Amino acid sequence: xxxxxxxxxxxxxxxxxxxxxxxxxxxxxxxxxxxxxxxxxxxxxxxxxxxxxxxxxxxxxxxxxxxxxxxxxxxxxxxxxxxxxxxxxxxxxxxxxxxxxxxxxxxxxxxxxxxxxxxxxxxxxxxxxxxxxxxxxxxxxxxxxxxxxxxxxxxxxxxxxxxxxxxxxxxxxxxxxxxxxxxxxxxxxxxxxxxxxxxxxxxxxxxxxxxxxxxxxxxxxxxxxxxxxxxxxxxxxxxxxxxxxxxxxxxxxxxxxxxxxxxxxxxxxxxxxxxxxxxxxxxxxxxxxxxxxxxxxxxxxxxxxxxxxxxxxxxxxxxxxxxxxxxxxxxxxxxxxxxxxxxxxxxxxxxxxxxxxxxxxxxxxxxxxxxxxxxxxxxxxxxxxxxxxxxxxxxxxxxxxxxxxxxxxxxxxxxxxxxxxxxxxxxxxxxxxxxxxxxxxxxxxxxxxxxxxxxxxxxxxxxxxxxxxxxxxxxxxxxxxxxxxxxxxxxxxxxxxxxxxxxxxxxxxxxxxxxxxxxxxxxxxxxxxxxxxxxxxxxxxxxxxxxxxxxxxxxxxxxxxxxxxxxxxxxxxx
Numbered sequence: 001x002x003x004x005x006x007x008x009x010x011x012x013x014x015x016x017x018x019x020x021x022x023x024x025x026x027x028x029x030x031x032x033x034x035x036x037x038x039x040x041x042x043x044x045x046x047x048x049x050x051x052x053x054x055x056x057x058x059x060x061x062x063x064x065x066x067x068x069x070x071x072x073x074x075x076x077x078x079x080x081x082x083x084x085x086x087x088x089x090x091x092x093x094x095x096x097x098x099x100x101x102x103x104x105x106x107x108x109x110x111x112x113x114x115x116x117x118x119x120x121x122x123x124x125x126x127x128x129x130x131x132x133x134x135x136x137x138x139x140x141x142x143x144x145x146x147x148x149x150x151x152x153x154x155x156x157x158x159x160x161x162x163x164x165x166x167x168x169x170x171x172x173x174x175x176x177x178x179x180x181x182x183x184x185x186x187x188x189x190x191x192x193x194x195x196x197x198x199x200x201x202x203x204x205x206x207x208x209x210x211x212x213x214x215x216x217x218x219x220x221x222x223x224x225x226x227x228x229x230x231x232x233x234x235x236x237x238x239x240x241x242x243x244x245x246x247x248x249x250x251x252x253x254x255x256x257x258x259x260x261x262x263x264x265x266x267x268x269x270x271x272x273x274x275x276x277x278x279x280x281x282x283x284x285x286x287x288x289x290x291x292x293x294x295x296x297x298x299x300x301x302x303x304x305x306x307x308x309x310x311x312x313x314x315x316x317x318x319x320x321x322x323x324x325x326x327x328x329x330x331x332x333x334x335x336x337x338x339x340x341x342x343x344x345x346x347x348x349x350x351x352x353x354x355x356x357x358x359x360x361x362x363x364x365x366x367x368x369x370x371x372x373x374x375x376x377x378x379x380x381x382x383x384x385x386x387x388x389x390x391x392x393x394x395x396x397x398x399x400x401x402x403x404x405x406x407x408x409x410x411x412x413x414x415x416x417x418x419x420x421x422x423x424x425x426x427x428x429x430x431x432x433x434x435x436x437x438x439x440x441x442x443x444x445x446x447x448x449x450x451x452x453x454x455x456x457x458x459x460x461x462x463x464x465x466x467x468x469x470x471x472x473x474x475x476x477x478x479x480x481x482x483x484x485x486x487x488x489x490x491x492x493x494x495x496x497x498x499x500x501x502x503x504x505x506x507x508x509x510x511x512x513x514x515x516x517x518x519x520x521x522x523x524x525x526x527x528x529x530x531x532x533x534x535x536x537x538x539x540x541x542x543x544x545x546x547x548x549x550x551x552x553x554x555x556x557x558x559x560x561x562x563x564x565x566x567x568x569x570x571x572x573x574x
Contacts, residue, residue, distance in 0.1 A: 026215065028205040029057040035203050036061060036170075043169050043186045045146070045199070049207040050174040050374030051216045051352075055087065058142050058170060059094050066096070066114075071140040071167050074098065074115035075130070077123055077159070078144045082325035084117040086350070087144065091117075104129050115139075120148050124155050127162035138167040146171035147367070149185050160185040175370045207377070207403060211487070216377040217355070217384050218487045221400040221458040222276070222478065223392035224269050228257040229449040237448065243392035243455065245549050252362075253445055255393050259294060259360055261301030263450030269358060270305055272454070272479060273389045277337060277356040280483030284384060287483065288331065289356040291340045292372055294363070296320075302360060303340045314338035352378040355483070359390040369399045383484040392455040394549075400458045454478070457494060460487060461515065463556075464494040516559040517551060523566045530570065542566060 025033065028048065036044055048054050065071045074096055078084040088100035099109040102116035104126030109116060116133075123130055134141065141163045143149060149159040163169060169186050183189065189197035210216040229239045230253055240246060242254045242265075258265040273289060280287045291306070293299035296318050307313045315331045317324050319342055331339050332351040339351075357376050363369070376386035390396050454475040457464040464478075481493050521535075524542070528535045539551065546565050548558035 025056070025060060026053055027213070028203075028209065028215075029053055029060065032057060032203040032205070033061055033064070037064060041168070041202065043171070043188070044203075045171045045173075045187055045201045046203050046205075047173055047201040048203075048205040049210045049216060049377070050371075051378035052174075052205050052210050053215075054144075054172045054174070055090050058144075058172060059091055059096065061170060062091075062096060062140055062142070063094060065140055065168060071138045072114075073133075073137045073139045074142065075134065075139055075163070075166075076115070076117040076142045076144060078117065078119055079148045080325075081119060082328065083144065084119055085325070087142075088117045091115075120155050120159065123162050124158040127158040130162040131165060134163055134166045140168045140170065141166045143169065143171045143186070145175075146173050146184055146187065147175060156183070156185050174374055175367050210377075214382050215379060217379045217386045218460065218490065219373060219376060219386045219388055219400075219403065220481075220490065221397075222272070222387060222389045223397060223400075223455040223458065224258075224265070224272070224389065224452045225392040225455040226258065226265050226450060226452045228254040228263075228265075228447075230254075230257045231446040231448055233445065243394065243397075251393055255391055256362060256445065257447040257450050258391050258452075259298065259362065260447035260450060261298055261305065263447060265450035265452040266302065266360060267305050267309075268452035269360075269389050270302065271309060272452075272475065273356055273358050273387075274306070274309055274337070275476075276387050276389075276479045279480055280355050280387070281337075283482060283484035284353075284355060286335045286353050287355040288336065288351065288353045289338045289358070290351075290354050290375060291338065291358040292361050293340060293342050294361040296342055298360070299340050299342045306338050306340065310337060312337065314340050317341040350378060351375065352380050354378075355384060355386050357386070357388045359388060359396070364393075364395045364399075366399055369396065370403075373403065383486055385481075385483070385485060385487070385490055397458065401461070459494060460491055462491070462494070516556055516563070520551065520559055520563050520566075523563055523570075527566050527570055538566070 024030075032046055032048075046054065046057070048057070062071075062074050066074075074091070076084065076087045076091070076098060078087055085100045088098040091098045096115065097113045098115045098117045099113040100117045102109050102118060103122065118130070133139070143159070143163075149156050163186070171184075171186055184199065188200045190200040191197050207216060211218055223243075225242045227239065228242055229237060231237050232253075238250070238253070240250050240254045242258055243251070246254075257263060260266070270291070273291075277287060277289045291299075291302050291314075293302055299316060299318065303314050303316045315327055315336055315338070317327050317331075317339060321327070328339075328341075328351065332353070339354075354376050357372070359369075359372060361372075363372075373388065376388060388400075390400070457478055478494070481490060485493070524535050524538045528538050531538070542562045542565060543550070546558070546561045548554050548561075551559070554562070
């Protein structure tokens, strides 16, 4: 084991980045290491975006602590069997042999190992056994994707019971927020200005930071709408446009209709995604695609459609397949075009050649969406831009637009009862179920017909659009963007395509929605102080006066109208 060996571990390992790609730590890794070593931190939370190199950083820190004899052993806790094996492989590269086969049934491990790698489920199975191990020797516990420690009270309690005596604990996560208010063990929560406790990270390296440093790929989101038709439980047939301003239950049923394998939306979007992948592979020959499905039945159906489309069966990864980990590893090393998976390609799984994705799932929590996007951002060389195809529904468009924003794990509401509109929107998204209740859905819903229409592209905070059905020149303009361009070049091309699309000359469909929202919120905040009221009340008054949906779903024109309205109020023209 040596610090020198750790310094040569690729930040993307075990994804086999090019030799010599990481002769020294990245700036954020070195800064985080310096912060840690400057203090006597028993608990330390590092938040770093997927693909930033958390494994490299953690193993370098482990070698430092072992060289200084602060600790003698290492325990790594990972979410899945596949990930604990990856950790053991990476640790072996730097001279820290970890036993990934350790279990409560065996109870011990060879003296050749300097530690073990286990899953959170494995900890829950026998926390007292692990507690005795960390009590016997000075131990560093690395809690990878630590938000999983709150997946259930049993897991959280087991982690706390097992590792409370540990000498040092390093918590890692790319997505610190959760969809519930279960506190995460060994994470500090600090009340904010609104008195709501939020997770407090010791060091943060967000997606926006990594994007500016060219550590991760930028992501181009291609949203598809379309006309949907379905039958309700009462026998009524309903038709609606996917993503239109309508009731929540109508949006959800239109969304589910789009994902139905029997309709035309999925085949049309898969065809567009494969067209995009073909363009990318002209410049990145081994580029791969991933379809994220809601359940196994849909995954199998999507796989059949991809085989019919491409002439080759995609790699199918299902949760009940004991060979799932092997299939993912083999796909990572191959040049196969497509993989279809159900929740198996989760955070931490390294397949850096994944550049094109289809978000064909009804999951809508910020946590799940961030994990899904994280599969496509792991950069290998400058100029690679990921493309993710998704249904044009408000919650997904909002999450895509907020990708570069940092978010903490929030425990509850403000103590004083105030709750801004934006806070409410976040809370609503956090409360969304990841998957619908299948029995209830089967009883209350029957998909009848669907079609896909190209809606818009979201990239770098802007929206670019030239709506049309798949296969039209307008859509081809966006699908045909070269596969190896810097982010600035992508923006320039998107702008040119938006302004030169047939019938749209001189009409630049480029809107910085994020900037408008920030400007509106700044105006609302200032006016609320001036008027002695709450921001929530001001937002409500604005919607009543100017019309339109909540801020998250408002168009550029609606946001602009509200900004003008509140500016008029501020000077007394109400």
